[in-house]
């Protein structure tokens with residue numbers, strides 16, 4: 001009969017063997033450990049979790065969006081009824097749709113809060129300017145996600161909100177009228193507009209956002225997280241003369257008997 005200790009060992013083996021197998025062939029376990037256990041300043045706070053919160057909101061949007069796409073019909077004669085079917089007939093359809101709809105606002109709000117934190121902490125300055133630019137592109141793509149998604153229920157609110165949005169775009173200098181015509185898929189909003197918005201909403205924009213988030217996180221890991229402005233221990237901000245002397249940056253005051 002197996003003892004308690006030997007059962008424990010075989011359980012540990014069951015977990016470790018697949019991990020060792022994967023590590024030997026890909027090095028992925030090592031990379032994941034390096035990514036998760038990297039150093040961050042000791043005085044960071046909840047404010048620095050807003051980026052991860054934005055990422056969580058995006059993952060919720062992507063996941064609920066996949067389920068909605070399984071039942072949504074992107075053509076003008078069926079779009080509205082397919083949305084009604086999702087909300088009223090499908091098991092937990094109301095919940096998935098509600099999470100996607102309200103989650104969209106949460107995503108945008110979290111991105112703005114994260115951006116405000118980065119701005120107030122001065123974390124956009126050298127060497128993180130490129131990450132700020134990537135963030136700004138993510139923000140614009142996120143707002144475009146909201147705009148294209150709003151039309152999909154194909155009801156009166158969706159239609160008129162899109163008319164207003166497209167008209168605002170049309171007033172832009174030089175490219176405005178072309179952009180408006182491209183978005184409408186013709187001279188006015190019609191049957192071609194809906195599939196175009198759907199393709200942008202569930203393929204082009206999420207793909208772009210995922211790629212941009214990948215680059216954004218690569219730079220976060222490469223450059224590290226900025227300490228808060230009030231940090232006493234951030235690089236270059238530490239410390240009285242003792243600390244400098246300890247590290248050989250400042251010469252100790254000369255004592256009697258020193259020759260140089």
Ligand code: HEM
Pocket residue numbers: 047048049050051052054055056058111112114115118123124128131132133134135136137138139213216220224225226227
């Ligand atoms: C989906 C949207 C976004 C995700 C998932 C995301 C994710 C993250 C994460 C996880 C961090 C590290 C931890 C933290 O500071 O919170 C970070 C840092 C940063 N983010 Fe974002 N971010 C997003 C949008 C933005 C936006 C809109 C901007 C600004 C326009 C931005 C600019 C930055 C900068 C400059 C840093 C470095 C901050 C530092 O070193 O302290 N991000 N981001």
